[in-house]
Amino acid sequence: NSAPRQRSLELDEATFQQSKRLFFEALQGDKQLTRREMFALLNQANISTAGQRGYYLLWRNAQEGSICFGPMRDKQQTFVLLDEWAPNAKRMERDQALAELANRYFSSRGPATLQDFVWWSGLKVADARAGLEAIASQLRSKKIDDQTYWMPPDRESLPSISPQAHLLPGFDEYLLAYKDRSAMLETQHSQIISPGGGMFRSTIVLNGRVFGAWRRVIKKGGVSIALQPFGTPDEAENRALFKAASDYGEFLGMPVSLS
DNA sequence: AATCCTGCCTAGCGGGAGTT
DNA sequence: AACTCCCGCTAGGCAGGATT
Numbered sequence: 001n002s003a004p005r006q007r008s009l010e011l012d013e014a015t016f017q018q019s020k021r022l023f024f025e026a027l028q029g030d031k032q033l034t035r036r037e038m039f040a041l042l043n044q045a046n047i048s049t050a051g052q053r054g055y056y057l058l059w060r061n062a063q064e065g066s067i068c069f070g071p072m073r074d075k076q077q078t079f080v081l082l083d084e085w086a087p088n089a090k091r092m093e094r095d096q097a098l099a100e101l102a103n104r105y106f107s108s109r110g111p112a113t114l115q116d117f118v119w120w121s122g123l124k125v126a127d128a129r130a131g132l133e134a135i136a137s138q139l140r141s142k143k144i145d146d147q148t149y150w151m152p153p154d155r156e157s158l159p160s161i162s163p164q165a166h167l168l169p170g171f172d173e174y175l176l177a178y179k180d181r182s183a184m185l186e187t188q189h190s191q192i193i194s195p196g197g198g199m200f201r202s203t204i205v206l207n208g209r210v211f212g213a214w215r216r217v218i219k220k221g222g223v224s225i226a227l228q229p230f231g232t233p234d235e236a237e238n239r240a241l242f243k244a245a246s247d248y249g250e251f252l253g254m255p256v257s258l259s
Numbered sequence: 260a261a262t263c264c265t266g267c268c269t270a271g272c273g274g275g276a277g278t279t
Numbered sequence: 280a281a282c283t284c285c286c287g288c289t290a291g292g293c294a295g296g297a298t299t
Contacts, residue, residue, distance in 0.1 A: 171286045
């Protein structure tokens with residue numbers, strides 16, 4: 001429901017439709033434009049982008065499926081036409097689409113709760129529930145502490161090669177895809193990982209649980225990895241951490257040093 | 260009619276990395 | 280050294296619907 005916001009920005013339907021045409025004509029033929037260039041198009045047509053007006057027009061065009069993010073150009077995000085960027089999209093009815101989204105979420109992120117899905121998808125609770133109910137018979141559920149968790153039926157338990165460490169980037173879905181993150185991140189440590197302002201630092205994950213934060217500094221001739229663990233790792237855990245760090249160095253193709 | 264609840268919106272915030 | 284950018288958070292205001 002964008003009408004109140006549109007009004008408060010002194011935009012009307014005709015202006016939105018005009019922006020849609022401008023964007024379409026400029027982007028047609030696999031063109032890619034940065035935010036700045038998109039705003040310039042509007043300004044040339046005497047549509048002010050002051051305040052949140054430009055952002056609103058980008059948002060609503062994206063919301064309605066006209067445009068989407070394309071590749072980065074230097075450090076700038078670009079916009080492209082959705083139909084050109086993702087051609088031959090499958091058309092589906094609303095209830096079918098809700099079921100499909102629920103299926104993809106719970107198949108890939110499960111075990112997860114309805115609230116997790118609501119948070120991740122941005123759907124209304126009623127819509128999210130409808131999607132989940134449509135596919136519930138294909139999922140396995142487990143009740144823990146009054147919460148029902150849904151997951152795919154064929155999920156095997158992971159082999160217990162323990163300890164096992166991963167160095168995950170900031171904003172990784174491992175944390176971000178859930179409303180309730182207490183299963184992998186102890187509440188007492190959440191401040192360190194998510195210090196406020198919605199920032200998520202890169203995490204050390206040890207045996208499935210967040211064990212600290214880390215960061216890298218790339219220097220001439222190698223990458224230096226600084227670990228900030230919550231506690232003191234034992235010898236076996238240290239070996240797992242070292243392996244994760246050297247895997248990362250190998251991925252970058254650089255010698256790695258731990259600090 | 261008053262109140263509660265819910266969803267939606269905005270403002271302000273924020274750490275770290277890149278840019279000027 | 281100061282700015283800018285970013286994938287979201289919370290708090291608080293508001294509107295509209297539900298409940299009493």
